[in-house]
Amino acid sequence: MGGTAWRTGVLALMLTLVPALPEAAAVGPSTALTEWPTWPEIFRVITLRDYNTRVVVIGATLLGAAAGLVGTFLLLRKRALLSDALSHATLPGIAIAFILMTLRGGEGKNFLGLITGAAIFSVLGTASVILIQRHSRLKDDAALGIVLSAYFGLGIALLGIATRMEAGNAAGLTAFIYGKTASMLFMDAVLIAATALTAAVFCILFFKEFTLICFDGEYAAAQGWPVTRLDFLMMSLAVVVTVIGLQAVGLILVVALLIISPAAARFWTHDLRRMLWLSGLFGAAAGFVGSGLSALTANLPAGAIIVLTASAVFLASMILGSARGLLKTSLERYWLKRKIARENLLRAMYEWIESCSSAQDPEACVRRAIPFEAMLARRSWTSAEVRRTFRHLAADGLVRPTPPDAYVPTTEGWEAARRVVRNHRLWEAYLIARADIAPGQVDWGADEIEHILDPEMIESLEKMLPEGPGGAFPESPHPIGPHRGDD
Amino acid sequence: MEWTFLDTWIVVTAMLSAMSCALPGAYLVLRRMSMMGDAISHAVLPGLAVAFILTGSRESLPMLAGATVVGLLTTFLVQAVVKLSGLDKGASMGVIFTTLFALGLILIRRAADHVDLDPGCVLYGAIELTPLDVTTLLGMEIPQAAVTNAAVLAVNLVFVLLFYKELKITAFDPALATTMGINAGVMHYALMTLVAVTTIAAFESVGSILVIAMLIIPGATAHLLTDRLSVLLVLSLVIAALCAVSGHIAAITVPVWFGFRDTSTAGMMATVAGLIFLAVFFLAPRYGLLGRILRRGMLSLGIVREDVMGLLYRYREVAPRDAAPLGLRELKEALKQGAAVRMAVWDLLRTRRIRRHTSGFTLTDKGLGESAGIIRSHRLWESYLCERMGYCMTSVHASAHRLEHVTDPEMQAALHRAAGRPTRDPHDRKIPD
Secondary structure, three states, X not given: OOOHHHHHHHHHHHHHOOOOOOOOOOOOOOOOOOOOOOHHHHHHHHOOOOHHHHHHHHHHHHHHHHHHHHHHHHHHOOOHHHHHHHHHOHHHHHHHHHHHHHHOOOOOOOHHHHHHHHHHHHHHHHHHHHHHHHHOOOOHHHHHHHHHHHHHHHHHHHHHHHHOOOOOOOOOOOHHHHOOHHHOOHHHHHHHHHHHHXXXXXXXXXXXXXXXXXXXXXXXXXXXXXXXXXXXXHHHHHHHHHHHHHXXXXXXXXXXXXHHHHHHHOOOOOOHHHHHHHHHHHHHHHHHHHHHHHHHOOOOOHHHHHHHHHHHHXXXXXXXXXXXXXXXXXXXXXXXXXXXXXXXXXXXXHHHHHOOOOOOXXXXXXXXXXXXXXXXXXXXXXXXXXXXXHHHHHHOOOEEEEOOOEEEEOHHHHHHHHHHHHXXXXXXXXXXXXXXXXXXXXXXXXXXXXHHOOHHHHHHHHXXXXXXOOOOOOOOOOOOOOOOOOO | OOOOHHHHHHHHHHHHHHHHHHHHHHHHHHOOOHXXXXXXXXXXXXXXXXXXXXXXXOOHHHHHHHHHHHHHHHHHHHHHHHHHHOOOHHHHHXXXXXHHHHHHHHHHHHHOOOOOOOHXXXXXXXXXXXXXXXXXXXXXXXXXXXXXXXXXXHHHHHHXXXXXXXXXXXXXXXXXXXXXXOOHHHHHHHXXXXXXXXXXXXXXXXXXXXXXXXXXXXXXXXXXXOOOHXXXXXXXXXXXXXXXXXXXXXXXXXXXXXXXXXXXXXXXXXXXXXXXXXXXXXXXXXXXXXXXXXXXXXXXXXXXXXXXXXHHHHHHHHOOOOOOOEOHHHHHHHXXXXXXXXXXXXXXXXXXXXXXXXXXXXXXXXXXXXXXXXXXXXXXXXXXXXXXXXXXXXXXXXXXXXXXXXXXXXXXXXXXXXXXXXXXXXXXXXXXX
């Protein structure tokens, strides 16, 4: 790519020529962060002493729980971002509902009316996504992007009309975009509670069906399940939760509740049932802590705090999760690596002793003192690796260090080495007998699989091979020697 | 509604920003990364806020830098989460961009105490105000936003022109690109940088959320209209410009028709873009929904037409000389179809392949020749299937019936040879010449 350099240069030059973006400096002295709340304040919030706080915190907690439950299925159905599209699509519904209600002379901001409009449009949005996916060459991502932005744009345009109307007061409609948890009323909390309950009931009633279509929709269809209708039910639950959550966290962030808690729960378990209630629990915790925090500090948007709390839970789960957490998987990988290194060394030791009778150093052979250098030459491993592995073996009482720089296997060590070599040779014999692989090449194949052979497999290998079961110990089918770097 | 020079500038600015979005956006659509554009446009918020807080002003360079860093961070984090956690890409995108957006909201709320910054403005822009902030260039007063967007458009154009081949190969076949020595990763991050820079430049005019409309919709619409990348890029630019012009006109006129005052230009631009997409989705000649339905309809109509002709030919073979010709009702019953048969008959009459009698239809000479060809294909297939393949069940008729519609003259000749030049089919009926 000779021409890349000058072309990059041209581009860099052009970028520096981008003229100054508009300046509107209004610099003020930076003020200190919000003051920390005192303990009595924290206590008041946690124990829900204030009526307003009580309503808001309970509402946010239940909302988080409902979103966590419904989101679990969305996540497993790989529809996480569809919730993004359907939440953006609610905006025109809200604006139209407001305009219609105001024109009819009613109260424009009737919550029930607004969320009805929102629900209708989010269903329309979902239908549009599915229509584009099914009937055009565009992929899912483009379908989502188109629906999300076009509906949101329509919503902004209609909102523009609403705010410039003579009648009615549209201020506060933008709360649906960013959310305004603090403005939650008792009735809203009751509505959220009812929704959460409905969502929970449906998730329990349709647990089996939802699980089936999440993991294998085509199988479900072949079994005669009404997949389309079940899908519709699942999406309706998502719509209902989204619409209810609009006011609390806003339409951009409500999708976070649907995605983040289930994603976090997934790190802790492989069991869907447990993931479901964990996800609900995480959602509830995020709602509780987030709304509590924003009640304690003035001037912090609750929706954003709730989402960040959920993100913190996600991060912690990603690292600590007991099923798929990073810590667990890397520990497992470490132990596996360690086990493999051990078994490789044990095998190398056995093979050295096996071929030792004709070696140059009969005295060491008799003592079974395996020189470190001989082991290092066996494979392409570093001396640090070999040293470390010897140390691990010594710690487990399988080898004893002996001067000068050699190791003697103990009785247990010899047994372990024999076992490892036996597995290796059984597999080699199997590969030669059954898989028609040349004796010179079986070593690699066996090297990879010998570490994961379990007792049942070894038993069936023994039965399958002419050597027969029991103590038969196969000979190595190929010459054993030091590792040659280039073959 | 009166058109002033302000409107002209609004339209020019909108066009420039829409077009500068459309170019990298087209590649996002082709790479199936549209939602990455969405994620980046949400996620630049904290980058902006941090730049504001650190510099205390809305200077260009810190903003560009902040947005670029966060844009790249978003793609990087999404990929990291996919790799580390095994979540699917959509979900990890959802986790990352909502988190960053929430962070941005909080930071902006903090920054709003010091800097003149309206979160609403960030989301859906304030293009109506851009003509008020002018700069002097070559003795002319030009809105600052127009200059900025023109510059970004130029950068995007130059980038696309310079790296046309690289972008094309990495978009369609990253593995091939790698074997050709093009670093797909570098192109990916270069494109992401461009998306972030474009988003930032355009956010003042169309806002950070509506940027995605201008990123995705022109490219997606063009994708339904053409298969050529160069045409697709030009079309995206045209569609973007069209969205901008008609979007502003719609914003100041449409609400007035319904007795309201004007509305947000950015919102209307996205709405118009959606409508243009909708129209193309239905009407595009090759990939449009109606076109495809029509083509499918024409295909099945053609088949029914051939079936009608075949039926008339067979009837002519077996019926006595003075028998009444087949009527529409018999045809419908025999073919088990209603409206399609009526349309096929109408079309055959129109093209003079059959003629109408008082009690029914018979083939014309033209129709007779064509239907003989169809029946020939049918009976040759039956002979071939039965004698050469040993497929002699009663269903051989059904198989031959399906195959006769897709048999062209050369295939017919080959079939004739392959079946051993038969003169009569397995049911002992004559194979017409």
